[in-house]
Amino acid sequence: MQIVDISLVIWLLMMNLIGIILMKIDKRRARRNEWRISEARLFLIAALGGAIGMWFTSNVIRHKTKKWRFRLGFPLFTICHVALLVHFSM
Structure with a gap:
């Protein structure tokens, strides 16, 4: 792997970790009627x-699964990110 590849993978891992944490926080706040x-x-x-x-x-936590923007948006972004990984790994 080149430096660009490793940097991209680290970036994606960090963003995914942040995203997972934010989804869990938002779900907890939704249950508690908080901000x-x-x-x-x-x-x-x-x-x-x-x-x-x-x-x-x-x-997994059944959060934002009924909103069409999230049902469509997350998979589309995922396809784009996987395409970037494939592109930069070649």
């Missing part, structure tokens, strides 16, 4: 590389 994390912020983290982890977490 929530904005959808725009969740999508920003997904777009920056956290979509895979957020998509998985969303399905």
Whole structure:
């Protein structure tokens, strides 16, 4: 792997970890009727590389699964991120 490849993988891992944590926090806040994390912020983290982890977490904890934007957005971002990984690994 080249330096760019390793940097990209580290970036995606960090964004996925942040995304997973934010989804869990937002779910907990939703249950408690507390202040929530904005959808725009969740999508920003997904777009920056956290979509895979957020998509998985969303399905596991059943959070944001009824909203079409998330049902469509997370998989689309995931496809883009996987394509980037494949492109930079060649």
